[in-house]
Amino acid sequence: MADTQRPLSPHMGIYKWQVQMVTSIVHRATGIALSVGTLLVLWGVFSLASGEDSYNQFKTCLGSPIGMILMIGWSWALFFHLCNGIRHLIQDGGMGYAIPQFVRSSWLSIIGSVVLTIIVWAYVLTAGGAA
Amino acid sequence: MSANGPQYDVRKQLRNPLKRARGLGSAQSGVGHWWTQRVTAAALVFLGIWFVVTVLGALHADYATARTMIAKPWNALLLVAFVLAMCWHAVLGLQVVIEDYVHTRWVEVSLLVLVKFIAVLGTLATLMAVLRVALGA
Numbered sequence: 001m002a003d004t005q006r007p008l009s010p011h012m013g014i015y016k017w018q019v020q021m022v023t024s025i026v027h028r029a030t031g032i033a034l035s036v037g038t039l040l041v042l043w044g045v046f047s048l049a050s051g052e053d054s055y056n057q058f059k060t061c062l063g064s065p066i067g068m069i070l071m072i073g074w075s076w077a078l079f080f081h082l083c084n085g086i087r088h089l090i091q092d093g094g095m096g097y098a099i100p101q102f103v104r105s106s107w108l109s110i111i112g113s114v115v116l117t118i119i120v121w122a123y124v125l126t127a128g129g130a131a
Numbered sequence: 132m133s134a135n136g137p138q139y140d141v142r143k144q145l146r147n148p149l150k151r152a153r154g155l156g157s158a159q160s161g162v163g164h165w166w167t168q169r170v171t172a173a174a175l176v177f178l179g180i181w182f183v184v185t186v187l188g189a190l191h192a193d194y195a196t197a198r199t200m201i202a203k204p205w206n207a208l209l210l211v212a213f214v215l216a217m218c219w220h221a222v223l224g225l226q227v228v229i230e231d232y233v234h235t236r237w238v239e240v241s242l243l244v245l246v247k248f249i250a251v252l253g254t255l256a257t258l259m260a261v262l263r264v265a266l267g268a
Contacts, residue, residue, distance in 0.1 A: 038217055041257070046260045085172050088172075120183070
């Protein structure tokens with residue numbers, strides 16, 4: 001058996017959840033989701049290049065209930081990755097590492113992403129429904 | 132000297148130790164991945180905002196209007212830049228995720244290559260599509 005006297009790397013399960021953990025994990029998760037979303041941009045540009053029928057089909061798919069739910073999810077993922085990405089860029093510049101700042105900027109990323117998502121969808125829905 | 136493994140013994144080496152030392156570590160490309168990810172991130176802050184604003188502007192555009200919009204030189208240019216930066220950034224990010232969580236070597240390498248193939252094909256396909264729209268082919 002291994003020598004258990006040495007310090008062990010603590011298992012994730014013993015940590016109390018903190019907002020910095022959430023933003024870190026969600027940054028990765030939204031990054032993966034957005035990578036898949038790249039294919040959607042590809043589909044959109046492709047439909048534009050291949051003719052009116054395929055473009056209308058693209059718009060119909062996005063405007064369907066499932067399409068709308070996916071788009072809400074993707075737009076939030078984009079805004080979160082954007083806000084938290086800016087936060088990471090600032091931290092890469094060596095700023096914002098004091099614990100209170102770190103926690104505050106985590107909350108700013110979350111709140112900012114939700115506010116931006118609401119603003120965009122308020123615009124989409126009041127502008128007469130999604131595409 | 133741990134990078135050379137436990138059996139490293141300077142007396143058995145024919146190469147000059149300084150020559151070995153200079154070849155150690157990053158080989159001048161250690162921060163390449165990290166730095167490229169930050170540069171594409173900074174570009175995507177601006178390109179991403181431009182993309183969202185452009186899409187919102189094209190919400191109710193019919194086919195002809197949307198085509199005319201993308202065909203404008205600035206829009207075509209920025210769309211190409213957006214797709215390039217986004218795919219590059221995605222490849223770098225997915226690479227780290229795969230390296231972190233996939234522990235079977237052949238699956239890991241296969242996934243890394245697969246992601247790059249998809250990203251390159253997707254980028255080229257998007258570029259071709261934007262060019263077709265922009266040049267009116």
